[in-house]
Amino acid sequence: MEKFKELKQAEKAEVANYFNGMGFERWNRIYSESDEVNKVQKNIRLGHQKTVDDVLSWLDEESDLRSLSFCDAGCGVGSLSLPLAAMGAGSIAASDISQAMVEETKRRATEAGLDLSKLTFDTSDLESLSGSFHTVICLDVFIHYPQEAAEEMVAHLCNLTQERLIVSFAPFTPFLALLKKVGQLFPGPSKTTRAYTLREAGIINSARKCGFEPARMKLNQAPFYFSKLIEFRKSKTSV
8 A cells, every 4th residue: 555655646746747847838738729739639629628618518507606616626727717717606726736737727817807716726636635615527637547546536526525526537448448558659758647547437436435426427539539527416315
């Protein structure tokens, strides 16, 4: 167990260093309207935006977002937090392991003229998040977590949410496993952090142990982007 903790700390430091340096420049371009992206990066942009749009559509079904609190865990450059704020969410806690990402989210929010009193910004890993929110959302972050650690994070995020948890992750499939194996044959400067695919059953079981049931799910695909989106709701029997 101690060795596993050391491994997690080492990988966490690797991810933080990447997204505060070379990774920030790359992903800031991807999650923008910049033309300085290659075909792969553009497809990742389109795929991620599909996931964000689905979440915003689900949230828009709420009768009154103004009364709800949200946690955007792993906010990146604000792809979800900023449009959610524009929709009138009551409060949004946006956090990311990368200080550079958080500062960019804050800059974009200011540039967009959003009400900053409704937004809080914090540099934090998922493990260190605390508080209580109506809805916790964690999109495309679990790619940095192996199965066991991802299941632990699902349980942790369930403890922070009052009603709903929305997560997305790269689902394990034989095809993706093959792509990953092939990718490992061609290491390059862009491959600087590990990428994990996760077994859906483990993610669902972890949420169920905390009293949450899957309410709906969707698989979003684009070339070089695969993401399973699941909305969990607190079951009535656990209330």
